Amino acid sequence: MLESYLKQIPLSLTTQALLLGLTVGLVTYYTFGKKKYKLPPGPWSPPLLGHIFAMNSSTPLYRQLLDWRKKYGPAMTIYMGPIRCVMLNDAETVNEALVKKGADYAGRFKTFSIETFTSGYKDIAMADVSPAWKHLRKIALQGLRQYLYGSKLEEKVFDSTSKVMRCLKEEEGKPIDIQKYIGLLVCNLLHGVCFNKSFDINDKKFLELLDVFESTNNDIGNGFWEDIIPPLRRFPTAKFKRIMETFNIFVDFIRDEYGAHKDNFSEDDMKDFTDYLIHARRQAILEDPEIENVITDEHLVQTCSDIFSAGIDTTRQTINWTILLLITHPEIQKKVQAELDQVLDAGQAPTLNDRERLPYTEAVLHESMRICPVAPLGLPHATRCDTTIGEYEIPEGTMVMINHWALHNDPEIWKDPEIFRPERLLDADGKLAPKTMSWLPFSAGRRNCLGETIARPEMHLMLAILLRNFTFTCPEGKTMDMTPGGTLTFLPPKSDIIVEARK
Numbered sequence: 001m002l003e004s005y006l007k008q009i010p011l012s013l014t015t016q017a018l019l020l021g022l023t024v025g026l027v028t029y030y031t032f033g034k035k036k037y038k039l040p041p042g043p044w045s046p047p048l049l050g051h052i053f054a055m056n057s058s059t060p061l062y063r064q065l066l067d068w069r070k071k072y073g074p075a076m077t078i079y080m081g082p083i084r085c086v087m088l089n090d091a092e093t094v095n096e097a098l099v100k101k102g103a104d105y106a107g108r109f110k111t112f113s114i115e116t117f118t119s120g121y122k123d124i125a126m127a128d129v130s131p132a133w134k135h136l137r138k139i140a141l142q143g144l145r146q147y148l149y150g151s152k153l154e155e156k157v158f159d160s161t162s163k164v165m166r167c168l169k170e171e172e173g174k175p176i177d178i179q180k181y182i183g184l185l186v187c188n189l190l191h192g193v194c195f196n197k198s199f200d201i202n203d204k205k206f207l208e209l210l211d212v213f214e215s216t217n218n219d220i221g222n223g224f225w226e227d228i229i230p231p232l233r234r235f236p237t238a239k240f241k242r243i244m245e246t247f248n249i250f251v252d253f254i255r256d257e258y259g260a261h262k263d264n265f266s267e268d269d270m271k272d273f274t275d276y277l278i279h280a281r282r283q284a285i286l287e288d289p290e291i292e293n294v295i296t297d298e299h300l301v302q303t304c305s306d307i308f309s310a311g312i313d314t315t316r317q318t319i320n321w322t323i324l325l326l327i328t329h330p331e332i333q334k335k336v337q338a339e340l341d342q343v344l345d346a347g348q349a350p351t352l353n354d355r356e357r358l359p360y361t362e363a364v365l366h367e368s369m370r371i372c373p374v375a376p377l378g379l380p381h382a383t384r385c386d387t388t389i390g391e392y393e394i395p396e397g398t399m400v401m402i403n404h405w406a407l408h409n410d411p412e413i414w415k416d417p418e419i420f421r422p423e424r425l426l427d428a429d430g431k432l433a434p435k436t437m438s439w440l441p442f443s444a445g446r447r448n449c450l451g452e453t454i455a456r457p458e459m460h461l462m463l464a465i466l467l468r469n470f471t472f473t474c475p476e477g478k479t480m481d482m483t484p485g486g487t488l489t490f491l492p493p494k495s496d497i498i499v500e501a502r503k
């Protein structure tokens, strides 16, 4: 049939033979040559476009996926343009991928935008598994752990909270944008940890950095066309150029700090995380000179940039959400304050040693992270070999995403999941109940959050200090908007609030 059709078109014999050969070749390749995989099911989508319409709908993707789960099951295949992506939407499939088959699922998906923003994957968070990633993750973990010994972390939290509390006292009773103050609190903690420095509320650099975080969060949205349509990389879209410029402001700030640390470095006087990275690289080079080429200065700049940005954005949004939830649930705010007043003596400030004696305060933080996971779809993983999930097959190089939001809102696990109820995380004795896979804001397995060990105590102490000293309320006559912003993120809405000092 094809032969007779071709005869009607005036083509040379050679061209006809070539076309026929190409067609037969392609049919043979797709029928017999290309391995067929039994992929997880998913909703139909047009070729090349995939589910981009669902990704741009008013229902965020993480919520949409939980709806689709009823029809397709917990592991689902969707397409982001032409990119195949397996989404995992319950604790069992997530446990299988991240824990039982952790090595198979530990890769990171590569895209043009990520490669550009990370100077060729020289960071930790977006780099694939490699000797450099392993080494950087190890030294970064050691560098952060330094803060868990003695009172180092506590001192950094005290420094940053006392500065913010002074500012809040000046604004007492007036409607304020609390996100700016929580931004300063968390930014100063990470600025202290990474560079042993601190900003003031009106420092130009602080306001510029806050702006960088705000605008990239709002702008990144559903990703970049450049990742899907390669020719665009030569003529980037206005959005790509804008984010690149904004991002460069941030990386230049980190690069300057790193450069100054390198110039003034002294083994006998290591002041912060950056000094520790420089020291760890020098030690590694002494043991194996090859390391000099594996871990370059740019790798350390990108690592500082990961810690600074991943640490600030997640933590500040979690505290912002917690304050909004406490304003809309004043009885829970009072209960936290009652626990603090009962456990601490009059005039005594909370410390990290009190954490175990403040289970309700801790449960509030956990429940806030359950109901408002700031990274609802985590970071994209990639399979490092052909593997399986349940009865399905996943080819090597497939993007895999963990729907943390679906785990946290699974109606089969959590009763009335949309209700903020910290008690659900306490056991019969009022102690924090053991952690389960259905509460997974920091993820699990080989790519789990590198900062979890410092994020949890740090957020607990910040919250305890703030609630020991202040009460947060909604301005009279106003109602609190609780609609999350973002599509791949879960951002707290901006609203003015009132802060009152507790007597």
Ligand code: HEM
Binding pocket: 124, 125, 126, 137, 144, 306, 307, 308, 310, 311, 312, 314, 315, 318, 374, 375, 378, 379, 380, 381, 402, 441, 442, 443, 444, 446, 447, 448, 449, 450, 451, 452, 454, 455
């Ligand atoms: C509320 C606080 C935080 C939350 C909810 C959070 C959540 C997450 C999540 C979901 C991931 C992705 C895990 C995966 O790919 O499976 C991640 C990765 C990461 N986080 Fe956090 N994070 C928080 C705080 C921090 C802090 C304070 C730091 C650093 C000081 C940090 C540093 C990182 C890094 C470096 C990675 C990449 C790890 C890797 O790819 O090997 N995070 N985090």
